[in-house]
Amino acid sequence: MRWAVIVFPGSNCDEDAALAIDRVLGDAVDLVWHDQRDLSAYDAIILPGGFSYGDYLRSGAIARFAPAVAGVREAVQRGALVLGICNGFQVLTEAGLLPGALLVNDHLQFCCELAELQVENTKTPFTLDYAAGERIRIPIAHRDGRYHADAATLTRLRREQRIAFRYVQNPNGSAQDIAGVLGANGRVLGLMPHPERAVAEWMRSADGARMFTSMHRFVEQQGASLAASAEGVGRLG
Amino acid sequence: MAEVRVKTKAAVPSGQPAPEEIREQRRYLDLGLTDAEYERVCERLGRLPNYVEAGLFGVLWSEHCSYKSSKIHLRKFPTSGPQVLQGPGENAGVVDVGGGLAVAFKMESHNHPSAVEPYQGAATGVGGILRDVFTMGARPIAFLDSLRFGPLTDERTRYLFANVVAGIGGYGNCVGIPTVGGETAFDESYRHNPLVNAMCVGVLEADKMAKGAARGVGNPVFVVGARTGRDGIHGATFASAEDPTEKERSAVQVGDPFLGKLLMEACLELIATGAVVGIQDMGAAGLASSSAEMAARAGGGLELNLDLVPVREEGMTPYEMMLSESQERMLVVMERGREELAFSILRKWGLEVAEIGRVTSDGRLRLRFAGEVVADVPVAALVDEAPVYDRPADTKYAKPGLAVAKPDLPAGDADAWAQHLLALLAHPSIADKRWVYRQYDTSVRTATQVGPGSDAAVLRLPGAARAVALATDGNGRYVYLNPRRGGAIAVAEAARNLVASGARPLAITDCLNFGNPEKPAVMRQFIDAVEGMAEACRALDTPVVSGNVSFYNESQGQDIFPTPVVGAIGVIDDLTRVTEAAFRAADSAVILVGPIDAALDGSLFWQLLAGQPAGDAPPLDLALERRVQDLVRSLIRAGRVRSAHDVSEGGLAVALTEMAIAGGVGATVTLPVTPRDALQRAGLLFSEAQSRILLEVDCASAQDIVQEAGQAGVTALVLGKTGGDAVSIGGDDGVWLTLPLAAAQAAYEGALPQAMQAPSARGEADA
Structure with a gap:
């Protein structure tokens, strides 16, 4: 399968994501510059962590206007997998591809630590390889990570089983301890924790690796890899 | 060479005085x-x-740029060795770490701006040192920060501390480089003069170093990045002024980490093309120092047309443009004919670039503005011929701690001794620093094998089966009590931290934070500390490859503790041998490598009793230090050590408890002595005597290790075993204290969060 990692000028986890895919799966992965709209070659697209355009306004508020995000929107339409990590999650909510918003942490500080998560739904393309009710450890590193949505949205998310992960100990005041949510079609996941930083024991946890193996297995099982021509896609240094 | 007439009168803008x-x-x-x-x-x-x-x-x-008061003394540092690819004099030092890779690193102070505007002061300190490192062509991989503040009971100190930490995180987190280590200590001496020393480490291919020299007559000179504004004019001279309360907030610059990140990516891409002749950050004294220093390194000259400098506002004078310290700007000399390459890379990153001049051969810095030559001076006069002062120093340092009376310590029961230990664990200088480093991204770039909280941080190097270990150290109290020995301890302890993590120390950088050099007593401290450091560098084979000096850390006539801070780097070439300070298992043997010592000299324990630093600096024997470090390193390399921890502030009792808390495993140890009185018992527990490392090893190999140590000329003793849920310490006369792990942990981990929860800690909040 073929992966894209979108690179905004202020992305800083783009190479980590590509490296994790290479470490865990050995799949083909391209770093795709933010001005590229055509993402039709990709089975899965990652919006990585970082500070897309500095995020001096609201995290992700400018990134949603990027050509690549228009491409992501089209990819969602055709059912490709989209994974937004940290800043990528913020971008997806700003773009309206996921419900809710990420507010500044309730303690108003940046917070970086290994967080324990409860896997809430193992029937998604991102969580197939986790066990039901399993607790995993994945690092968080953010200042604007407090998930917020109105009561009706939260109820709908719960009813539709679109809460993918919850924090075991809420680190930022997120509504209902939510760490990651799914889009309406179940093919989009946004989460604040960084699975790409937990793919080897020496990183303190290898639990993130199974998010990538899940996505890989889902795409392979679908059989029909979406038109995977690599032409015209340059790998960025 | 064209004749140039300097039309001084005609070039005087209104409001600027004429030469006369x-x-x-x-x-x-x-x-x-x-x-x-x-x-x-x-x-x-x-x-x-x-x-x-x-x-x-x-x-x-200025002192900041010319090092005029320190230069003759800094020459005493060893600066070379087979591992050194670039010593002092460039933007950063570079050492060979093997496997075709090299590491560029440097530490720099941003004390004065941080005292006035803590968030931006700290943030721009991080941004500045970042640029110094990527200028060498190195991809930055880590930050470390060494911080000193007054007591946290003081509201303004809490404001400074909170905002310095937020500022470091604000810049470092955004540029996506992990902050993996450092230290933070609190003492009355730093109340009005906090210290903010930032270190950056980058990695490069050993044969791809870039330099800050303006070579090649006719080559074009570019300003890249932010526009030049009126901010930070006189930052360098301001840093050399006395009283921070009189310092102006307006002289502090504002950082833009997003632009800093763009600049880093663009410059690394640019340097990789091979078309860059020379590159330098516009740091202190902006365009003035960057142009003069680049020309000086090449032994040539530069001619700049200031009309072409992109400015933020109209009406800026040549004087303002040359002295502006607007952040996120670089001066780049390209090979003539390859400018288009630069433009395309910079365009991609959305950066502004302007060609402002060219390299000349006449050795002069010549500035044109509005059709006039507004300055024409020999580069050598500006840089190489800057004044050098051998400032008067007291002939002898009166060690201030020797006059302090020995404390009168009651015998006390086991509970009283446990309270002593708890008090040390809860002292902000010793206590867990999670409150600080939780605010830093420690794992971005996915190379952090050991983050903050252990003796040294360990980072894997890209594409190589090796890692670098990084640590900072420096105890102002020791240097105040005995500058020479205290200086040596700073180096020894930083290197020891690397060794305890399994690394071979390679080299150091330093920030020498001192008071007013115009005072003979301060000069004596400086000279002695530098000599002590130099001695330790030679003994441990860790040359100084970069660094900076920060003088005038004084307020209302009071100087800070003389505080040289050492940033050390080492290499680990076997990733399976990385060792941490946390106990790994129950039923391991606990070994003390190094002498049993009861000297309370310089200890935090005695300072807390006496209300001032007391005694001499802790004992240090550099030959023994070398033997201890070599022994522990070889034991770790042989895979015989489960965990290791340097015995430092708080002594043996604190070091042991830290290992237990980190590992969640208790320990019971017995020292083979019967103390003659309470004071000696306190010394055995809390002495900060140097050259000591605690090891956790397999019980089966403990006696062999002790024997091998003896053969290597090092004392080593099996003190006891890990296990249980308490730390218990005693001697031949029985158990001295028992501290449940839960209580130890509560004191150790709770101290900083509790101190910072006091009202108005956020004070004036984010800038």
Whole structure:
């Protein structure tokens, strides 16, 4: 399968994501510059962590206007997998591809630590390889990570089983301890924790690796890899 | 060479004094030049300098840029060795770490700005040191920060501390480089003069180093990045002024980490093309120092047309453009004919670039503005011929702690001794620093094998089966008590931290934070500390490859503790041998490598009892230090060590408890002594005597290790075993104290969060 990692000028986890895919799966992965709209070659697209355009306004508020995000929107339409990590999650909510918003942490500080998560739904393309009710450890590193949505949205998310992960100990005041949510079609996941930083024991946890193996297995099982021509896609240094 | 006439009068913008006025009204004093220095400038030029020229000399001859008070002493540092690819004098030092890779690193102080505007002061400190490192062509991989503040009971200190930490995180987190280590200590001495020393480490291919030299006559000179504004004019001279309460907030610059990140990516891409001849950050004294220093390194000259400098506002004078310290700007010399390459890369990153001049061969820095030559001075006079002072120093340092009476310590029961230990664990200088480093991204770039909280941070190097270990250290109290030994301890302890993590120390960088060098007592501290450091560097084979000096850390006549901070780097070439400070298992043997010592000299324990630093600096024998480090390193390399921890502030009892808390495993140890009184018992528990490392090893190999240590000329003792849920310490006369792990942990981990929860800690909040 073929992966894209979108690179905004202020992305800083783009190479980590590509490296994790290479470490865990050995799949083909391209770093795709933010001005590229055509993402039709990709089975899965990652919006990585970082500070897309500095995020001096609201995290992700400018990134949603990027050509690549228009491409992501089209990819969602055709059912490709989209994974937004940290800043990528913020971008997806700003773009309206996921419900809710990420507010500044309730303690108003940046917070970086290994967080324990409860896997809430193992029937998604991102969580197939986790066990039901399993607790995993994945690092968080953010200042604007407090998930917020109105009561009706939260109820709908719960009813539709679109809460993918919850924090075991809420680190930022997120509504209902939510760490990651799914889009309406179940093919989009946004989460604040960084699975790409937990793919080897020496990183303190290898639990993130199974998010990538899940996505890989889902795409392979679908059989029909979406038109995977690599032409015209340059790998960025 | 064309004849150039400097039309000083015609070039004087309104409001700027003419050369004669500068002399007659002694306006040069405002520009940072003394009477004698001004005379020297006139003599060297053979005429009176105009305002711009006098300004150039003022900043380049400032203490901050010229190191005029420290230069003759810094020459005592060893700076070379087979591992050194680049010593002091460039933007950062570079050492060979094997496997075709090299590491560039440097530490720099941002004390004065941080005392006035803590968030931006700290943030721009991080941004500045970042640029120094990527300028060498190195991809930055880590930050470390060494911080000193007054007591946290003080509201303003809490405001400074909170905002310095937020500022470091604000910049470092955004540029996506992990902050993996450092230290934070609190003492009354730093109440009005906090220390903020930032270190950056980058990795590069050993044969791909970039340099800050403006070579190749005719090559074009570019300004890249932010526009030049009026911010930070006089930052360098301001840093050399005395009282931070009189310092202006407006002289502090504002950082833009997003632009800093773009600049980093673009410059690394640019350097990789091979078309960059020379590159330098516009740091302190901005365009003035970057252009003069680049020309000086090449032994040539530069001609700049200031009309072409992109500015933020209209009406900026040449003087303001040369001295502006607007952040996120680089000066780049490209190979003539390859400019288009630069433009395309910079365009991609959305960066502004302007060609402002060219390299010349005449050894002069010549500035044009509005059709006039507004400055024309010999580069050598600005840089190489800056004044050098051998400032008077006291002949002998009166060690202030020797007069302190020995404490009168009651015998006390086991509970009282447990309370002593708890008090140390809860002291902010010793207590867990999670409150600090939780605010830093420690794992971005996915190379952090060991983050903050252990003796050294360990980072894997890209594409190589090796890692670098990084640590900072420096105890101002020791240096205050005995500058020479304290200076040596700073180096020894930083290297020891690397060794305890399994690394071979390679080299150091330093920030020498001292008081007012015009005071003979402060100069004595400085000279002795430098000599002590140099001695330790030679003993441990860790040359100094970069660093900086920060003088005038004084307020209301009170100088800070002399505080040289050492940033050390080492290499680990077997990733399976990385060792941490946390106990790994129950039923391991606990071994003390190094002497049993009861000297309370310089200890935090004695300071807390006496209300002031007391005694001499802790004992240190550099030959023994070397043997201890070599032994522990070989034991770790042989895979015989489960965990290791340097015995430092708080002594043996604190070191043991830290290992237990980190590992969640208790320990019971017995020292083979019967103390004659309470004071000696306290010494055995809390002495900060040097050259000591605690090891956790397999019980089966413990006796062999002790024997091997003896053969290596090092004392080693099996003290006891890990296990249980308490730390218990005693001697031949029975158990001295038992502290449940839960209580120890509560004190150790709760201290900083509790101190910072006090009202108005956030004070003036984010800037």
